[in-house]
Amino acid sequence: MNKIELMMYSQPNCGLCEEAKLQLELAKEDVPFTYRTVNITEDDLLLERFQLRVPVIMYHDEIIQEGIIDFVTVTEALAKYL
Structure with missing residues (x-):
């Protein structure tokens, strides 16, 4: 099985970003994957x-x-x- 690692680009104080994390956790119940969060304000x-x-x-x-x-x-x- 392939190892799936997603990137989530986000920024601080982002309500949609916090909701996205919750949605990703729900998706992990059906599809095995990991994700890494990248703060776009640092680049x-x-x-x-x-x-x-x-x-x-x-x-x-x-x-x-x-x-x-x-x-x-x-x-x-x-x-x-x-």
Whole structure:
């Protein structure tokens, strides 16, 4: 089985980012994966790229979802990598 590690681009004081973490935890009940949170405010290039789009969930170079994250979309997107 493939090991799936997602990247979640976020920033401090982001309510959508906190909700995204909850949604990712729900998705983990159906699809095994890990995720790493990256604070975009610590990298100027990431800040420029994602500032108005966070949270952004990515697998490799593919954006799984951005903005409002829901576990159904994440689960369905990751199922194809199993």
